[in-house]
Amino acid sequence: MGATAAGSLGLECINNVESERKNSPNINGQVSGRMKKKLKRAKKIINTLVYKAEASGNPALLRLKNRELTDEVQSLKLNEVVIKRELEDMRSLVDSLRRKISDLKDRVEEAEEDRRKSRESQRIML
Numbered sequence: 001m002g003a004t005a006a007g008s009l010g011l012e013c014i015n016n017v018e019s020e021r022k023n024s025p026n027i028n029g030q031v032s033g034r035m036k037k038k039l040k041r042a043k044k045i046i047n048t049l050v051y052k053a054e055a056s057g058n059p060a061l062l063r064l065k066n067r068e069l070t071d072e073v074q075s076l077k078l079n080e081v082v083i084k085r086e087l088e089d090m091r092s093l094v095d096s097l098r099r100k101i102s103d104l105k106d107r108v109e110e111a112e113e114d115r116r117k118s119r120e121s122q123r124i125m126l
Contacts, residue, residue, distance in 0.1 A: 003050050006050075
């Protein structure tokens with residue numbers, strides 16, 4: 001039973017009590033007046049609770065939404081793990097490439113030094 005149906009049932013019961021109160025000759029004026037005020041207050045409370053329950057949503061729908069969001073969180077956590085692995089692989093690749101670049105720079109510097117030395121030795125011989 002939803003919030004609206006429960007509220008409707010409660011209001012119907014209060015209306016029945018109200019009609020019994022009006023038609024009962026055994027309830028004196030003061031008691032009848034207090035009952036009337038309390039029944040009015042009960043109607044307002046029921047209407048407020050129904051409104052709030054409807055505004056908060058259907059519990060079954062909220063459970064379904066919660067389940068969907070939980071599945072999405074699990075999927076995102078899995079994606080995060082995959083992305084972290086890829087990032088670590090990329091970092092190791094970058095480090096490897098930096099080492100290769102450094103080695104190549106060293107070889108270029110050695111080659112330039114050898115070339116410079118060979119030119120100097122050729123000049124000396126000439």
